[in-house]
Amino acid sequence: MRPSDSIHLAWRAITAHRLRSFLTLLGIAVGIAAVILLTSIGEGIHRFVLAEFTQFGTNLINVAPGKVKTSGPAPTGIPTSVRPLTLDDARALSRLPHVTGMTAVVWGNTEIKGNGRLRRSIVYGQSADMPKVYRMQVRSGQFLPADDSDSARAFVVLGAKLKTELFGAENALGAKVSIGNYQFRVIGVMEPKGQFLGIDLDDSAYIPTARAQEVFNRDGLMTIDLAYEEGVPAARIAALITATLKARHGREDFTLTTQEDMLRTLSNILDVLTMAVGALGSISLLVGGVGIVTIMTIAVTERTGEIGLLVALGAPRRTILGLFLGEAVALSALGGLVGLIIGIGLAQLIHLLVPALPVHTPLAFVLIAEAIAMSIGLLAGVLPARRAARLDPVDALRAE
Numbered sequence: 001m002r003p004s005d006s007i008h009l010a011w012r013a014i015t016a017h018r019l020r021s022f023l024t025l026l027g028i029a030v031g032i033a034a035v036i037l038l039t040s041i042g043e044g045i046h047r048f049v050l051a052e053f054t055q056f057g058t059n060l061i062n063v064a065p066g067k068v069k070t071s072g073p074a075p076t077g078i079p080t081s082v083r084p085l086t087l088d089d090a091r092a093l094s095r096l097p098h099v100t101g102m103t104a105v106v107w108g109n110t111e112i113k114g115n116g117r118l119r120r121s122i123v124y125g126q127s128a129d130m131p132k133v134y135r136m137q138v139r140s141g142q143f144l145p146a147d148d149s150d151s152a153r154a155f156v157v158l159g160a161k162l163k164t165e166l167f168g169a170e171n172a173l174g175a176k177v178s179i180g181n182y183q184f185r186v187i188g189v190m191e192p193k194g195q196f197l198g199i200d201l202d203d204s205a206y207i208p209t210a211r212a213q214e215v216f217n218r219d220g221l222m223t224i225d226l227a228y229e230e231g232v233p234a235a236r237i238a239a240l241i242t243a244t245l246k247a248r249h250g251r252e253d254f255t256l257t258t259q260e261d262m263l264r265t266l267s268n269i270l271d272v273l274t275m276a277v278g279a280l281g282s283i284s285l286l287v288g289g290v291g292i293v294t295i296m297t298i299a300v301t302e303r304t305g306e307i308g309l310l311v312a313l314g315a316p317r318r319t320i321l322g323l324f325l326g327e328a329v330a331l332s333a334l335g336g337l338v339g340l341i342i343g344i345g346l347a348q349l350i351h352l353l354v355p356a357l358p359v360h361t362p363l364a365f366v367l368i369a370e371a372i373a374m375s376i377g378l379l380a381g382v383l384p385a386r387r388a389a390r391l392d393p394v395d396a397l398r399a400e
Helices: 003-016 018-054 087-094 130-134 160-167 209-215 234-249 259-302 304-312 317-353 363-389 393-399
Strands: 060-065 099-114 117-126 138-141 155-158 176-179 182-190 204-208 223-228 254-258
Touching: 018 259, 018 317, 018 363, 060 234, 060 259, 087 099, 087 209, 087 223, 087 234, 099 130, 099 160, 099 209, 117 160, 117 209, 130 223, 155 160, 155 176, 160 182, 176 204, 182 209, 204 209, 223 234, 234 254, 234 259, 254 259, 259 317, 259 363, 317 363
Parallel strands: 117 204, 155 182
Antiparallel strands: 060 223, 060 254, 099 117, 099 176, 099 223, 138 182, 155 204, 176 182
């Protein structure tokens, strides 16, 4: 039998029972649409979360006081208190090879008064390199100058939202604001940056780290953030930081977190979540597979005489097997195509109706979904096709 004849027979069998074929096709289509829709939402959230974490760059290392570990009792004579990170520690780290920027961070929530208005916001103590480290831009004026910590001037840079809340459309440069019990002069306004993990970065003020320690009555730093050169392994920078601080502190009483490790861990978690929601949607595919098995079994029973005639005319059993497998694969492939159209359409519709909900459908997902649909048709059609191929031609013709 020629391939064109096989295709013609399979297509005729599908179109002979349009409603039955449509319902079988619909079962696969619903399953594929569910998989595409759920994985598109999962992948969109994946990309959104990673974009949130990488908006400050990927070559970052965070140093925090205290070692995150489990240990036994401290050796006799060695104090167990954690030595705080100091501005001297921060300056020592900024001089390490391959380090391109450093900011020593202290923060707290306090009242800010300016232009006759009062607002409670987050105040960050930062170093002059903060815009370079976090990839932030100054909209007007300038950022904090690189003053010595002992003589840091009382300057403040306002976030875009905080500036609007306090000064409206007026020019805030040169104005004085009160932060806690201290007076500061506004020397700059930051470009809008948006929110990060629920924190509104635009509703913030930035003052020199040494001044923030005075405002919040702190001796040590909360964190030290370092940016390093592109292409340099994070492990090399981490080793240099560890060696430097251990030499200064006498022991490893600090914790390093690299952006590279954090993003890798986060990406793995999000991949698992995306696969999980895709697996939930694939349950519908099992229902579609059962539908194909049912329909193909009925088709074998209905076409027993046709099978017997084909075998009697000399058609080999592999041809009979191929006919029924072809029908099953064709049904599932068409169902998969319809499901892709529905799933992608629903994903884009949701994105239009809810722009805040990120939706992304990679081409790989589309190809995998269609391959899964065809595989289900192939697997579901094996038993009915084998049954058809094994029919005795005499018995088949007698059944007719």
